[in-house]
Amino acid sequence: MKHPDVQALVYASFAQLRHCRYLLLRIRDADAARAWLRQPEVLGLVKGGADLRREDAQDEALSVAFTHAGLLAMGLEEDHDFPFPTAFREGMNQPDRARALADRSVDEWAWGDLGGDVRQHVQVLLAHFRKEAFEAESGPLSLPALERGGLEVVRMVKTCPSYIRNDGEGTQLFEPFGFRDGLSQPVLRSTADDSRMQRKRREKVGGDLAEDSVVADGEFILGWPNEYGDPAYAPDDARWRAARLEGAPPQRFATHGSYLAVRHIRQHVDRFKAFAAAHPAPDATTPSLVEKMVGRRIDGTPLVKCPFAPPDPDAFRYRVDDAEGFQCPLGSHIRRGNPRDTLGFDVASGVAQSKRHRLIRRARIYAGECQQAGKGGCGHADGRRDCGQGLFFIALNADLDRQFEFVQQRWVGNPRFADLAGENDPIMGGRGANAFTVQGPAVGQRTVNIPPFTEMVGGGYFFLPGLTALRFLATQGQGELPGSD
Template identity: 35%
Template sequence: MTTAAFLLLKIEHAGPARAWLQEILKGDLTTAEEIPREQRERRHACLNIAFTWHGLKALGLDEDALQSFPYEFRRGMAERAHVLGDTGPSAPEHWDFGGKRPGSPPPEDLHLLVMLYARNGDVLRNVLAHQRQRMAAQGLRELSCQHAAHLREEKDGQIFFREHFGFRDSLSQPVIRGFMRPPPSEDYDSPIAAGEFILGHENEYQEKPPSPSVSPRQDPHGRLGPAEHGNRKDLGLNGTYLALRKLEQDVEGFEAFLEQNKALAPIDSEDDAKKKEWLKAKLMGRWPNGAPLKPDQHEAPDLGSHPPSNAFGFVREDAGGLGCPVTSHVRRTNPRDSLAPNPDLSLKMNRRHRILRRAVAYGPSGEEDGKASSGRGLIFMALNANLGRQFEFIQQSWMNHEKAGRLFNERDPVASNHEGGSITLPIKPLRRCVMDLQSFVTMKGGGYFFLPGVKSLEFLAHLQPPAV
């Protein structure tokens, strides 16, 4: 699927909205059910839906069940801005949706996220028009719609996605044990327990993550299975939590910064493009073509028709960061084997803070109803079973922590807010320091969502609200 539309909806009438869910379940919803390959190849569009805490409340879920959801989800993304580093221009007061900007949809009105994917723009327009007509007739009001499309690159028969800064994207994803086949090429780590990403399954602690539940009296038809603890029914089984963020990229500012600091590159050449590519790679933590950074390497290797390798560790091959700097974006968001006190414990800890990351670009070429989209950036999505221990931990403790790797005043150089920060580039014989970093990515809106399993969605579609 190459194009997408993300619709944020408000449930104005719960009864018709539940009827709409019942219709979606009859065939429109895309599930994890295995289907023959020829049927998958004929599929032209996909649809998924997820709820905010306010949305579940608007649908009719009672207070007892609502309070069984985790604290972070109940509070919502805007109220967790201090944890996520969403300050300054990225603060909720400036968001297009889900924040506190006057005139924009506030968090309490964001109830439902509909994610539509299609093979091309024509298919997406047709599917979107059809779904809009149905939703408007069944108690759902559209608050926002963000169009997006993968920036595709094809080389020697291989298709890669890019993001607006020019890097290949989605190169490193965890393999879920028991649900996904390991990739044919060697990876740096073994498959990760399903419970890190899917509720109702054992996680890396060898226990099932906390799951929302309902009283048996709310499930008279027995659509839900028993909960792990107490006389309850499990609402979370095979579901997960989704953190969605609209991240606007300052492409012009990024290019201007590279131009201003290109002299830092240790390249004996007048080729400014190579110098800027070197600096760009050091900030991100990989070469733009996806190849991992290695010590004493001053330009990207030619990968030919081979995909970039993901079978590398930092301590094993680059303990001092001479290749991939300790505070680069890639090394911060996935430290692999580089955390103290040793590589084995680092990998174990790292496995407990992984997310399934999905991203699709939006940009000035995307248009809706004749109006050009504003800015360029990514619709970023993180799927995880524990918002606090996984998504929020990565944001707070790895990306935005200013003293990582025994350094000072250094955050993620690409994706964090900066007011004159820096990044240290270890180079022999003397390290170099890039000063006065600016913010290249600005948070423009987002929210926390519950993506239910099929049985839970059936329960919600037939929910009987308590009598008032």
């Protein structure tokens, strides 16, 4: 069951709303910003889990999230007994944190959750999804309306819809290097009984391995039971707490919220394609070097095969089928992003451990300037046009330390991941050597001097409040009591 108070972004990528733009904002006038947010035409666009089946959610949707500074500017009175966690308060761009995340060039980023000499300071993220292209600048989300609403538009990031293909076979997502994406996603336990999962269970798609992706809601939604069986820690607002003590339901301000780790990543597509062409596969049945670097064939087929028929592209494990990395190299991007059952002392404990470090990924491809670009988004309708410049990567999680930062530091950005001899993630780079080893039965094969394929343009930590908390912020805590659970 999708909860009506949880912003729909937690449950859905809105892939049917193929046009999307991200608005990165700074709050100039908090009263005007609250009045802007209070408008029914704005709040009404922010869908909750229960709205996803509604007809109007099929046309347009909005997600609203704030950095810590953004929440304070909107009037948050942080409760000293239940403060926001350090990672979120300090921000992704805090120098020690940036170092730990291997973000060495953070001072040159275009934007961040902390300002800098060059870096622009962003406090609010709007993700605006539409079925139709953004053409005329009118309505409450137009740039002039935002400016009138006390919100300075620091940056607008347009995305290209051609990387989403909706055909008879369902929705397929791609990324600019050409790979199919969005195949591995955690399934929230509360939604695991929905029709898609039921069909998988009935038809035994992926066999029992399909259950590996079912994860406790509290890994993504604050206040809900997580993989430890504890309610995910939810911070509070002193004004909300006072209202609660007067008899309102016991949930905290941040209950039903989630954290977003946003990474605005530039992809050097020409460089990647030249590298791929220089390292072709020996024959059609053997994965090429770049496919081994990702860990999937370009069409998304995993390099470690699903042991059951019919197969599921997300149902495979490493420990028994590919412990040495002979099929899917140990340092490949997907093995780093989710080592599945290789943690722990056996398959069951390995799967259980990996469930404590999962991320819901909600990336869209941001577009370059192209001939057909409309004002608010790239005008490409369909087909892959190569105008994608990179990923606007959003990872949702309930614990930035234990999930996003752990994955980034210990796995993706760790040169010694899986006992490798100082190698970087082949897609994301890092602070090790630009080398990649393909393990092999006799000797492996190491490729060195791999050029950097990506670079970070900006990023920050945001809080995605539940709908009641969002209304509470919009009314500055006036006349709005927490809704019931």
